[in-house]
Amino acid sequence: xxxxxLTLAYEGTGFCGWQRQPQQRTVQGALEAAWRExxxxxxxxxxxxxxDSGVHAEGQVVALVTEASLDAADVRGALNAKLPEDAAxxxxxxxxxxxxxxxxxxxxRYRYRVYNARVRPVAERRFVWxxxxxxxxxxxxxxxxxxxxxHDFASFESAGSERESTVRTIRAVExxxxxxxVSIEVxxxxxxxxxxxxxxxxxxxxxxxxxxxxxxxxxxxxxDRRAAGQTAPPQGLCLLRVFY
Amino acid sequence: xxxxxLTLAYEGTGFCGWQRQPQQRTVQGALEAAWRExxxxxxxxxxxxxxDSGVHAEGQVVALVTEASLDAADVRGALNAKLPEDAAxxxxxxxxxxxxxxxxxxxxRYRYRVYNARVRPVAERRFVWxxxxxxxxxxxxxxxxxxxxxHDFASFESAGSERESTVRTIRAVExxxxxxxVSIEVxxxxxxxxxxxxxxxxxxxxxxxxxxxxxxxxxxxxxDRRAAGQTAPPQGLCLLRVFY
Numbered sequence: 001x002x003x004x005x006l007t008l009a010y011e012g013t014g015f016c017g018w019q020r021q022p023q024q025r026t027v028q029g030a031l032e033a034a035w036r037e038x039x040x041x042x043x044x045x046x047x048x049x050x051x052d053s054g055v056h057a058e059g060q061v062v063a064l065v066t067e068a069s070l071d072a073a074d075v076r077g078a079l080n081a082k083l084p085e086d087a088a089x090x091x092x093x094x095x096x097x098x099x100x101x102x103x104x105x106x107x108x109r110y111r112y113r114v115y116n117a118r119v120r121p122v123a124e125r126r127f128v129w130x131x132x133x134x135x136x137x138x139x140x141x142x143x144x145x146x147x148x149x150x151h152d153f154a155s156f157e158s159a160g161s162e163r164e165s166t167v168r169t170i171r172a173v174e175x176x177x178x179x180x181x182v183s184i185e186v187x188x189x190x191x192x193x194x195x196x197x198x199x200x201x202x203x204x205x206x207x208x209x210x211x212x213x214x215x216x217x218x219x220x221x222x223x224d225r226r227a228a229g230q231t232a233p234p235q236g237l238c239l240l241r242v243f244y
Numbered sequence: 245x246x247x248x249x250l251t252l253a254y255e256g257t258g259f260c261g262w263q264r265q266p267q268q269r270t271v272q273g274a275l276e277a278a279w280r281e282x283x284x285x286x287x288x289x290x291x292x293x294x295x296d297s298g299v300h301a302e303g304q305v306v307a308l309v310t311e312a313s314l315d316a317a318d319v320r321g322a323l324n325a326k327l328p329e330d331a332a333x334x335x336x337x338x339x340x341x342x343x344x345x346x347x348x349x350x351x352x353r354y355r356y357r358v359y360n361a362r363v364r365p366v367a368e369r370r371f372v373w374x375x376x377x378x379x380x381x382x383x384x385x386x387x388x389x390x391x392x393x394x395h396d397f398a399s400f401e402s403a404g405s406e407r408e409s410t411v412r413t414i415r416a417v418e419x420x421x422x423x424x425x426v427s428i429e430v431x432x433x434x435x436x437x438x439x440x441x442x443x444x445x446x447x448x449x450x451x452x453x454x455x456x457x458x459x460x461x462x463x464x465x466x467x468d469r470r471a472a473g474q475t476a477p478p479q480g481l482c483l484l485r486v487f488y
Contacts, residue, residue, distance in 0.1 A: 122330060
């Protein structure tokens with residue numbers, strides 16, 4: 001059966017996350033419903049990342065296994081005609097039969113956006129965390145470098161996960177400012193539950209000067225969730241890209 | 245009575261424009277309601293621009309005349325606490341008693357955002373006009389220079405206006421691209437009804453290659469609305485700044 005690799009963009013605001021749930025509007029549910037409208041077939045769908053409620057994506061990757069015979073341009077056009085306005089298929093490629101969007105991924109890149117001005121954001125409000133206190137983005141960047149490399153990230157995982165290992169490799173933590181916006185981009189081979197949001201919450205504490213920059217390394221070494229900062233709210237987070 | 249000069253940002257999506265209307269959610273209505281919650285007083289409010297339904301603002305200027313004695317920081321804080329999330333007061337200054345937001349303005353700057361990619365925008369959809377056909381932004385910029393200067397802009401005004409003169413001075417038309425987005429910024433001493441949206445619709449026709457660049461000058465010279473391009477949709481437009 002043909003397998004399609006779909007690249008999906010969505011605004012998380014109106015979705016209860018990626019994963020299909022009864023009685024909830026989810027991205028997976030919307031994608032499957034769109035596909036059924038096109039083909040009358042219930043597809044098998046797996047995503048690289050099960051994004052949480054409110055979290056956005058520019059480059060979620062989804063494997064869609066189907067019996068329908070369509071070409072790539074038809075798949076994209078038909079799905080975009082049926083998907084709601086807060087989700088769109090950006091690209092479609094044929095994938096090998098055994099392609100698995102989750103297991104075959106060798107890395108992901110996320111961006112967390114902080115809006116750093118006294119007055120709350122208006123146009124950007126669905127996509128940022130508003131932090132009114134001044135942030136030192138250079139201090140945040142320096143502090144974040146302690147996370148780069150292969151480490152046990154147990155301090156940066158919310159409870160309730162079933163993963164066996166909390167060891168991950170972070171390839172880059174990049175904190176930059178453009179006007180009122182501080183952007184935290186994190187790339188790694190894999191991420192624990194809420195990991196990027198806890199990294200963002202922790203770096204913001206360092207950026208506000210509430211903590212020394214060296215505290216981020218200490219929080220990592222503690223291997224204890226209570227040692228790190230708060231979990232930043234979901235709407236600042238966006239899945240930018242998945243690597244294969 | 246004290247007069248405050250307020251700088252207001254809002255997302256136009258959920259508002260039926262600036263001007264108060266019975267049974268409609270408008271920015272003026274929301275601002276007046278917020279002020280009544282703060283002071284129990286119905287304020288006199290005038291805006292630099294009566295933006296249409298769906299049009300956004302980063303720097304709308306409003307004169308608010310009040311009997312209440314508050315300082316500037318209190319005015320801003322109190323209004324922002326009461327305004328809905330799609331509007332915020334960015335700045336507050338004391339203004340002379342006779343300050344009039346509309347009549348005292350010596351110019352305005354607008355931005356019109358076009359999203360130019362085949363797949364429709366998701367995160368940006370409330371703030372852009374989606375044009376899927378390729379646009380030549382350099383051609384649009386060159387064509388737009390015909391509008392700079394003092395001209396009769398009768399071709400660039402929608403019917404239904406009561407203005408006496410259609411002569412205005414445009415100081416700058418700047419068309420630039422950043423990735424998938426083509427931005428058209430227009431600055432002038434004053435604008436006719438729908439003028440920036442008609443300019444955007446006209447420049448997009450030139451940018452698609454449907455018209456010669458020289459057609460924009462011909463459309464201007466015709467002094468006839470039918471000679472110019474379509475009125476671009478409201479959600480691409482944003483009032484950036486008002487000059488005094």
